[in-house]
Amino acid sequence: MGVPLSERNRAGHKRYKEDVEREGKSFWPYAVLHDAIMSLVVVAVIIVLACIWYFTADGVEAGWLGPWYATEADPGTISFVPRPDWFFYFLFYLLRIFKWPESVLLGTVGIPTILLVLLIALPFYDRRPERRPGRRPVAMIAAVLVVISMATLTWKGATAKEALGSELIAAGKPEEWAQQQGFADNPTAVAGAKLFAESGCLNCHTYLGEGNSNLGAPNLSDIGASGRGVDFFKSYVSNPAQYGNNVMISYGYLGDENLTKLATFLDASRGGG
Ligand code: HEC
Structure with a gap:
């Protein structure tokens, strides 16, 4: 001193x-x-x-x-849910927190880059010779916070629920939706519900409590209530970009018959009765 x-x-x-x-x-x-x-x-x-x-x-x-x-490997799969190795779960979960298109870059590139730069610059801004942990409260608190947040994010990433189409179908969800929405007597709509569960729509959209709300995609439980009709939904799903939606992929490859099923299902989804 x-x-x-x-x-x-x-x-x-x-x-x-x-x-x-x-x-x-x-x-x-x-x-x-x-x-x-x-x-x-x-x-x-x-x-x-x-x-x-x-x-x-x-x-x-x-x-x-x-x-x-x-x-x-099946290059034709449309229901594959990609998962990273466990040591990337924290980044993976960070991406889930930043769901909106404008913020995705911040979560995936911004925050990790800021932390990396802070770490590289450490010898330049922490120039005190002190090494005892008790005398370095700021460094110790920062270290503990990093460990806790990475452990929490890793754990959340490891236990995060995926919208797995096969599991939803095995659990009888499409039939449940049909009952709830009152389209159980419309086989085209029920087939569309299965296709909806299988096609990865629930990776972005939510529907009657299932799925994930990502990238600003709306809940589709009462999408049919807007009254835009089957033809509109067919056209929308086959080519969302023409309606200014550049986030959702084009499902035109599903073919006319499948698009009709999907669109009938969307039109019949009017919010649970
Ligand atoms: C990669 C994420 C993503 C996937 C996968 C996805 N969507 Fe979308 N979808 C969006 C986003 C984002 C919007 C909202 C775009 C906007 O508001 O301009 C949207 C909008 C929609 C709309 C219009 C909603 C409205 O109120 O106008 C419909 C209908 C729709 N999606 C159906 C589907 C169906 C059916 C599937 C599966 C075959 C699907 N989506 C898969 C992201 C996705």
């Missing part, structure tokens, strides 16, 4: 230099060689593990370290 911070810093640096002179080894070439050898060992271990995994397995047949893949 009493001695100004910059002076203490300078004294500490001088002591450190003297220490290195007396008993240290220089960074080049000693530490660099050390790091290079260790990096090569790590890469070699990864290559050996990859070879063991690859050459003992064959397709879905598991070898010593598991199969090549669990199921064959």
Whole structure:
């Protein structure tokens, strides 16, 4: 105490230099060689593990370290729900918090970039020589907050409910909707409800308490009440961009018959009776 911070810093640096002179080894070439050898060992271990995994397995047949893949890729799928590896769950959940198109960039690029820059700049704005945790309240609180928020986001991401079409259909949701909306006697609308559950619409839209509200997509439970009719919905779903909706994909590829089913279902959805 009493001695100004910059002076203490300078004294500490001088002591450190003297220490290195007396008993240290220089960074080049000693530490660099050390790091290079260790990096090569790590890469070699990864290559050996990859070879063991690859050459003992064959397709879905598991070898010593598991199969090549669990199921064959289906490029035609429209109901696949992508999920990241667990160490990206926190980012994945951050994206779910920022649901509106204008804010998605902030959640996915903005916040992680700001945190990264803060971390890289750390040696430049935290210049005190203090190392004891008790004397660094700001750093300690920041560290604890980061750990808690990342753990919470990871946990939320891991337990987040997906709008899985197959599960909704297995749970009899389309029939339940038909009862609730009063279109159970219209087989085209019921078929449309199943298609709606299968086609990933619920990744963005909500419907009678199911699905996720993402990217500003509205609840569709009473979309038919607007009275715009089956033809309008067919045209909308087959090409949303013509109505200024550039977020929703075009479902024209579903074909006329399926579009009719979907549109009949949307038209019959009038808010639960
Ligand atoms: C990627 C997200 C996304 C998916 C998937 C999606 N939508 Fe949309 N949808 C939107 C958004 C966003 C809007 C609102 C656009 C606007 O307000 O201009 C919208 C609007 C709509 C509207 C018009 C609502 C209104 O009040 O005018 C209908 C109908 C609709 N969607 C049906 C569907 C159907 C049926 C599916 C599945 C086949 C589907 N959507 C899949 C994002 C999505």
